[in-house]
Amino acid sequence: MRVSESTPAGHPLLNERTQHLLRFLIERYIRDGQPVGSRTLSRDAGLDLSPATVRNVMADLEEMGYLRAPHISAGRVPTSRGYRFFIDTLLRTNPLDQRQIEELRRQIGQPMQNDAELVRSVSNLLSGVTHLAGIVMLPRRQTMTLRQVEFLPLSECRVLAILVVNGQEVQNRIIQTRRRYSASELQQAANYLNAQFAGRDIEQVQKNLLDELRQTRDSLDRLMQTVVEVAEQTFEATPESDDYVVAGQTHLMRYADLSDLDKLRQLFEAFNQKSDLLHLLDQCLRAEGVQIFIGEESGCGVLDGYSVVTAPYGTGERVLGVLGIIGPTRMAYDRVIPVVEVTARLLAEALDGQRD
Amino acid sequence: MRVSESTPAGHPLLNERTQHLLRFLIERYIRDGQPVGSRTLSRDAGLDLSPATVRNVMADLEEMGYLRAPHISAGRVPTSRGYRFFIDTLLRTNPLDQRQIEELRRQIGQPMQNDAELVRSVSNLLSGVTHLAGIVMLPRRQTMTLRQVEFLPLSECRVLAILVVNGQEVQNRIIQTRRRYSASELQQAANYLNAQFAGRDIEQVQKNLLDELRQTRDSLDRLMQTVVEVAEQTFEATPESDDYVVAGQTHLMRYADLSDLDKLRQLFEAFNQKSDLLHLLDQCLRAEGVQIFIGEESGCGVLDGYSVVTAPYGTGERVLGVLGIIGPTRMAYDRVIPVVEVTARLLAEALDGQRD
DNA sequence: TTTGGCACTCTTAGTTCGAGAGTGCTAAAT
DNA sequence: ATTTAGCACTCTCGAACTAAGAGTGCCAAA
Numbered sequence: 001m002r003v004s005e006s007t008p009a010g011h012p013l014l015n016e017r018t019q020h021l022l023r024f025l026i027e028r029y030i031r032d033g034q035p036v037g038s039r040t041l042s043r044d045a046g047l048d049l050s051p052a053t054v055r056n057v058m059a060d061l062e063e064m065g066y067l068r069a070p071h072i073s074a075g076r077v078p079t080s081r082g083y084r085f086f087i088d089t090l091l092r093t094n095p096l097d098q099r100q101i102e103e104l105r106r107q108i109g110q111p112m113q114n115d116a117e118l119v120r121s122v123s124n125l126l127s128g129v130t131h132l133a134g135i136v137m138l139p140r141r142q143t144m145t146l147r148q149v150e151f152l153p154l155s156e157c158r159v160l161a162i163l164v165v166n167g168q169e170v171q172n173r174i175i176q177t178r179r180r181y182s183a184s185e186l187q188q189a190a191n192y193l194n195a196q197f198a199g200r201d202i203e204q205v206q207k208n209l210l211d212e213l214r215q216t217r218d219s220l221d222r223l224m225q226t227v228v229e230v231a232e233q234t235f236e237a238t239p240e241s242d243d244y245v246v247a248g249q250t251h252l253m254r255y256a257d258l259s260d261l262d263k264l265r266q267l268f269e270a271f272n273q274k275s276d277l278l279h280l281l282d283q284c285l286r287a288e289g290v291q292i293f294i295g296e297e298s299g300c301g302v303l304d305g306y307s308v309v310t311a312p313y314g315t316g317e318r319v320l321g322v323l324g325i326i327g328p329t330r331m332a333y334d335r336v337i338p339v340v341e342v343t344a345r346l347l348a349e350a351l352d353g354q355r356d
Numbered sequence: 357m358r359v360s361e362s363t364p365a366g367h368p369l370l371n372e373r374t375q376h377l378l379r380f381l382i383e384r385y386i387r388d389g390q391p392v393g394s395r396t397l398s399r400d401a402g403l404d405l406s407p408a409t410v411r412n413v414m415a416d417l418e419e420m421g422y423l424r425a426p427h428i429s430a431g432r433v434p435t436s437r438g439y440r441f442f443i444d445t446l447l448r449t450n451p452l453d454q455r456q457i458e459e460l461r462r463q464i465g466q467p468m469q470n471d472a473e474l475v476r477s478v479s480n481l482l483s484g485v486t487h488l489a490g491i492v493m494l495p496r497r498q499t500m501t502l503r504q505v506e507f508l509p510l511s512e513c514r515v516l517a518i519l520v521v522n523g524q525e526v527q528n529r530i531i532q533t534r535r536r537y538s539a540s541e542l543q544q545a546a547n548y549l550n551a552q553f554a555g556r557d558i559e560q561v562q563k564n565l566l567d568e569l570r571q572t573r574d575s576l577d578r579l580m581q582t583v584v585e586v587a588e589q590t591f592e593a594t595p596e597s598d599d600y601v602v603a604g605q606t607h608l609m610r611y612a613d614l615s616d617l618d619k620l621r622q623l624f625e626a627f628n629q630k631s632d633l634l635h636l637l638d639q640c641l642r643a644e645g646v647q648i649f650i651g652e653e654s655g656c657g658v659l660d661g662y663s664v665v666t667a668p669y670g671t672g673e674r675v676l677g678v679l680g681i682i683g684p685t686r687m688a689y690d691r692v693i694p695v696v697e698v699t700a701r702l703l704a705e706a707l708d709g710q711r712d
Numbered sequence: 713t714t715t716g717g718c719a720c721t722c723t724t725a726g727t728t729c730g731a732g733a734g735t736g737c738t739a740a741a742t
Numbered sequence: 743a744t745t746t747a748g749c750a751c752t753c754t755c756g757a758a759c760t761a762a763g764a765g766t767g768c769c770a771a772a
Binding site (some may be wrong): 391393394407408411412414415425427428429430431434 | 748763764765766768
Binding site (some may be wrong): 049050051052053056070072073074 | 751
């Protein structure tokens, strides 16, 4: 029986039986963590084939780069390529039932102080449910609707600006001014800004409206000059909160054996370093739906031996961030993927709810 | 030669030679991590004794509980009791020279956004210098001097209170009111509070001054009723920031071997759990100077095999918090202790400086 | 009180060995 | 053309054994 034909897509086309065996082998390896041999497959895969036949198929799969043998007499384990094919075409995920979804929704729905709290709790939730490390990017609040702004003079030339945006989120910024302003001057400036700009998008305020004022700067009265100087700094683009929260790293220690210990240490250090992983998450921002990086596919060396499952979350067409889990390549994708998917949806819901 | 005499203090009194051998053995064990035998001591300890003599001494020390032998033919290692005696009476610390202190001061002196930033950076510094896990409690700002307070109406019965305390630290609180207040009402209330209470200790405000007002509540006019209701919630005691920051946990993975891996995992989980360690740190608050917990002495089971070196930091007589390091019992106390000591002093300095 | 000598114990590393698992290949069966 | 049975081969793993080395305790002599 011919096992494969070439295909334009890159992956050779495998016949049904071969696919079945590959899937069974990978599922078994994920379950037990042991190399799987021809005898086991012949016995358990439900295909009524002799070990010899299975061996032929396995030899083909090894040839094609989906499997490899740790040593000559130890059965086969999946390669990265094998996992990739498994996930792309063989995997049947196990969608959560309504009860489980409701349970997640209940946990995420707990009222939180602010976004950071919520993100931390979701990260914990992910890690708790999957027994892996959860990771959640802080939401990028591109759209910040100004609700109110106030100024307090702090000391010589330093002013505290308080922004209330998006319902009830409060931000403080300390700004330096060229000259000292009195409390009443600042009050007037705030009044003006609130009257003119409340309800507008902050970015828009910074870009368009202030420009108009600036152009006519020379003809401005004293009040308006104050307004321009103070507002300029106040509405300066918030630094993108390029940050994430990791929870349950310790779960990963359960899978490590001694030889991996150094690798695990490097991974933990990468969690603290953040820059590498942020780059990875950034890629997922642009992608749609669940993304899976297997081992070094991510381009991030420390992830060798680990996989990352992510999903972007956001409201409607606007993507706010990415969340997911990090675990050993040998993880239960069929359970993890739906969890990540649903959690992303629920987090978006929660953020939306918190906003009003 | 008699090796010990009983002493009222609990520790038997060891003669010079015995102490010297004990110190040398522990120092060597800390350096190499290997059980130390009589031959090594006879050769390197500089006492010109035969191994046989050394063996006699070691047998005595084992009898007294300062040493134990992992197996019958493997030299001796210190027990917890041995470490305790070593630290209490044998240890000669290696004080930092002026250059090193200046280097630390430079690093801690970097201007920081706020206390939390500073604490994080000091924790990092501790871990970087010692190659162990650094731990710093957030300072308890018992003394919060009110500088300014402002109120912003958010929505139906919800008011944002902004406190500026201790120079330039800003705190936001959202409070619920019984009825809706207008912006001008709130403004008046703020004006009153600022006029009356600026420069006072917040705790004092909450305890004494508001009480006076409350007593005469019935006779108060509308403005003062507003003041009382709003201020009551605003000045409610801040939740004690019972929290700490750990840095460089990954250093600890360098010392672990496979058998310890599970123990290490539990320790990492304790870092996240926080409650156990907070209790431990709390004990150190009351103590003066450097405190050292060896292994399970702390009463905290997960610390078996690890030691904690802490020092309280604060300005003058007021203790603000505790910092220290966590590392394997077998650590270079002579280097670590001065680092912890000096860092505590420098952190206090930095907090003091940031305050003005 | 110290020391040399000695018998003894225990760990460690290396070796050997057999069992077991798994493979690839070939030839026979379907 | 496929599948299967059989067989020789390879490799891992654990057990058993060994020799070397380190260290001890004790005793008798210095």
